[in-house]
Amino acid sequence: MEVLLTQPRPLRADARRNREALLSAARLAFLGGDADAHVEDIARSAGVAVGTLYRHFETRDALIEEVYRKEVDDLCATPGVLLDQHAPEEALRRFLLLLVDHAAVGKGMSGVLESIMATDSPVFGDARTRMAGALSLLLEAGSAAGTVRDDITGPTLLRALGGICGMRATEGWLVEARQITALLFDGLRHGAPQSP
Numbered sequence: 148m149e150v151l152l153t154q155p156r157p158l159r160a161d162a163r164r165n166r167e168a169l170l171s172a173a174r175l176a177f178l179g180g181d182a183d184a185h186v187e188d189i190a191r192s193a194g195v196a197v198g199t200l201y202r203h204f205e206t207r208d209a210l211i212e213e214v215y216r217k218e219v220d221d222l223c224a225t226p227g228v229l230l231d232q233h234a235p236e237e238a239l240r241r242f243l244l245l246l247v248d249h250a251a252v253g254k255g256m257s258g259v260l261e262s263i264m265a266t267d268s269p270v271f272g273d274a275r276t277r278m279a280g281a282l283s284l285l286l287e288a289g290s291a292a293g294t295v296r297d298d299i300t301g302p303t304l305l306r307a308l309g310g311i312c313g314m315r316a317t318e319g320w321l322v323e324a325r326q327i328t329a330l331l332f333d334g335l336r337h338g339a340p341q342s343p
Contacts, residue, residue, distance in 0.1 A: 166203045168193035173214050177256045186210070208263050212270045215260065219274040222249050226281045235288035236295060240332050242285055243308065246278065247324050250312035279305045289335070296338040307331060 172192035176184035186207055190197040204210040222245060229238035263270065282301035289295025311327045314320045 162203075165193070165195050165199055168195065169200055169203060169210070170214055170217055173210050174217075177211070177214060178252060182261075208266070208268075211256075211260065212263055212268060215256065215274070216270060218249065218252055219277060222246070223277045223281045226284050230285070230288055234294070235285065235292045236336065239285040239289050239295060239335070242281065243328050243332055244325060246305075246308050247312060247321070247328050250308075250324070251321055275305065286335075290339070293340045295335050297340065298338075299335060304335075
């Protein structure tokens, strides 16, 4: 017996708007450090009923995951745009700083993300894989242009950035993280094929 698989129906325009409004309201609440933001408050901020929220997100954790996933989606969409607008070396520098800023987003959301860290959610592993892939793309472009060394991989560079951004608990960490990232970027250029 042949089983026909059906694709999920695309959201209607109003449902799509409601979903985006909910994600936007949740992002503002979570990034503002409101780890205890209630779904009722998020729904009210989005201008929808709480039932509408639950039609899109079965649980509060599902909403949190989707907010974080959207942050990662936006971040990982930028390397291609940066490469279209800048030389590979500059595209890499800008993306490294975007990753540091992403860590700041994670700091703002750390309270709410704790609720899904204890689960078997693949959201963090998927995010690391995608970020490492984005870095690999930029490293390969820089290496091909002869402006970035060719012996560093995306996963290795992501681990280095993880060490830099691990200081998030300290006062003024973001300024220092950007300074250390600039040093890391200088190191990536040192030893490039065309370096003197």
